[in-house]
Amino acid sequence: MVLTLDKVIQGIEPLKDEWRKKARSHIDNLTMPRGSLGEVLVIAERLAAIKETLKPSVNRKAIVTMAGDHGVVEEGVSAYPQEVTPQMVANFVAGGAAINVLASVAGARVIVVDMGVAQDLGELVQQGEILSYKVDYGTKNMCKGPAMTREQAVQSLEAGIRIAGHLVEEGVDLLGTGDMGIGNTTPSSAILAALSGLSVAEITGRGTGVDDVGLSKKIQAIKKALEINKPDPNDAVDVLAKVGGFEIGGIAGLILGAAYCRVPVVVDGLISTAGALLAHALAPASADYMFAGHVSREPGHRHMLRRLGLRPLLDLDLRLGEGTGAALAMPIIEGAAQVIGKMATFEQASVSRSVEERQSEQDLIGEGTKAVSIP
Numbered sequence: 001m002v003l004t005l006d007k008v009i010q011g012i013e014p015l016k017d018e019w020r021k022k023a024r025s026h027i028d029n030l031t032m033p034r035g036s037l038g039e040v041l042v043i044a045e046r047l048a049a050i051k052e053t054l055k056p057s058v059n060r061k062a063i064v065t066m067a068g069d070h071g072v073v074e075e076g077v078s079a080y081p082q083e084v085t086p087q088m089v090a091n092f093v094a095g096g097a098a099i100n101v102l103a104s105v106a107g108a109r110v111i112v113v114d115m116g117v118a119q120d121l122g123e124l125v126q127q128g129e130i131l132s133y134k135v136d137y138g139t140k141n142m143c144k145g146p147a148m149t150r151e152q153a154v155q156s157l158e159a160g161i162r163i164a165g166h167l168v169e170e171g172v173d174l175l176g177t178g179d180m181g182i183g184n185t186t187p188s189s190a191i192l193a194a195l196s197g198l199s200v201a202e203i204t205g206r207g208t209g210v211d212d213v214g215l216s217k218k219i220q221a222i223k224k225a226l227e228i229n230k231p232d233p234n235d236a237v238d239v240l241a242k243v244g245g246f247e248i249g250g251i252a253g254l255i256l257g258a259a260y261c262r263v264p265v266v267v268d269g270l271i272s273t274a275g276a277l278l279a280h281a282l283a284p285a286s287a288d289y290m291f292a293g294h295v296s297r298e299p300g301h302r303h304m305l306r307r308l309g310l311r312p313l314l315d316l317d318l319r320l321g322e323g324t325g326a327a328l329a330m331p332i333i334e335g336a337a338q339v340i341g342k343m344a345t346f347e348q349a350s351v352s353r354s355v356e357e358r359q360s361e362q363d364l365i366g367e368g369t370k371a372v373s374i375p
C-alpha cells in the first residue's frame with residue numbers, strides 16, 4: 001500500500017492517556033525512590049504509551065541521514081562550497097564521518113538518502129549503499145523565488161514517509177533523523193521564522209562558521225526570501241516549498257511516517273528540528289513521538305524545541321548535524337526503555353516502601369474498611 005501524505009496526516013493518533021497512566025503507575029512501583037531517575041522516567045512513560053506496552057523495545061535503531069543541496073548558497077551563506085555535500089555523502093558511505101562513528105557506538109544503522117544533491121551520485125547509488133529519492137539537483141535560490149514547487153514539496157515529504165515505512169517493516173523500532181546539505185542552516189532558520197514570526201536576526205546563527213559578513217548575508221537572504229515568497233504560516237507545505245529544502249522535507253516525512261507507524265523518532269539539531277516543526281504543523285500529534293536528542297549551538301534551535309514542547313536530552317554545544325546528536329542520545333532512550341521493561345517492582349523484589357507511601361496505603365485500606373462497614 002502506498003501511503004500518501006494526507007492518509008498519514010489523518011492516521012497519526014495522539015498517545016492514549018490510559019497508556020500514559022498505566023506506565024506511570026508501573027514506574028511509580030519500581031524499586032527506587034519515586035521519580036528518582038528524573039527525565040529518564042518521563043521518556044520511559046512516553047515510550048510505553050507510544051508502543052502500548054510496559055516492555056517497549058527500542059534496540060533496532062536506524063539513523064536516516066538525508067542529503068540535499070540549496071540554491072541559496074549563491075548568496076554566500078555558508079563557510080563551505082557546495083561540492084562538500086556529495087563529498088560528505090561519499091564519506092558517509094565509506095564510514096568515515098562523525099555520524100558513522102557515533103551511530104556505531106549507539107548500535108544504530110546509518111541510512112543515507114539522496115533527496116536532492118546537486119550532483120549525480122550514480123556510482124554510489126549503484127553500490128547500493130545509499131537510497132536515491134532525488135527530487136531534483138538542488139533547490140532553487142529562495143531569494144529569487146520559491147525553493148521548489150508544491151509538488152516537489154509533497155514528493156519530498158512522501159519520500160520520507162516511504163523510507164520510515166520500509167524501515168519499520170524491516171523491524172526498526174527506533175528512528176533518528178540526520179541531514180547533510182551545504183547551506184541548509186539558512187532554509188532551516190527561514191522555516192522557523194516563517195512559522196513563528198520570530199526576528200530573523202535573533203534566530204540566525206553561523207552554521208558551519210561564517211564570519212560577521214557571512215552572518216549578515218544569511219540574515220539578509222532569509223529576510224529577502226520571506227519577503228519575496230510570503231510563505232503562508234498556516235500551510236506547512238507552502239513554507240517547505242518556498243523556503244525549505246528537499247532533505248528537510250524528507251526529514252519531516254520520516255517523522256510523520258514514524259508517528260504513523262507508532263515508532264519513536266529522535267530528532268537531531270537545527271535542520272532536523274526544522275523538519276520536525278513542519279511535521280508538527282501538518283500533524284500536531286506527531287510531536288508525541290519525537291524526542292529531542294540535543295540542543296544545538298545554533299540560536300534558533302532552542303526556539304524550535306520550545307515550540308514543539310520538547311526537552312533536549314543533551315546540551316553538548318554540538319553544531320554538526322548528520323544525526324550526531326540523535327545518535328548520542330539513543331543510549332539514553334534505550335536505557336529508559338530497559339528501566340521500565342526490566343526493573344523489579346517493590347513487590348517483586350520484596351523491598352520496603354517509604355514511610356509515607358506505607359502510611360497512605362494504610363489510610364486507603366482504612367477508608368476501604370470504613371466504607372464496607374457502613375450498613
Ligand SMILES: Cc1cc2ncn([C@H]3O[C@H](COP(=O)(O)O)[C@@H](O)[C@H]3O)c2cc1C
Nearest residue numbers: 078080179180181182183184185207208321
Ligand atoms: C565537512 C562538513 C561536514 C558536515 N556535516 C554536517 N555538516 C553540517 O553543515 C551544513 C550546514 O551548515 P551551513 O548552513 O553553514 O552550510 C550541513 O551540511 C550540515 O549537515 C557539515 C558541514 C561540513 C563543512
Ligand SMILES: O=C(O)c1cccnc1
Nearest residue numbers: 207269270296319320321
Ligand atoms: O544544529 C545543527 O544540526 C547544525 C548546526 C550547524 C551546522 N550544521 C548543523
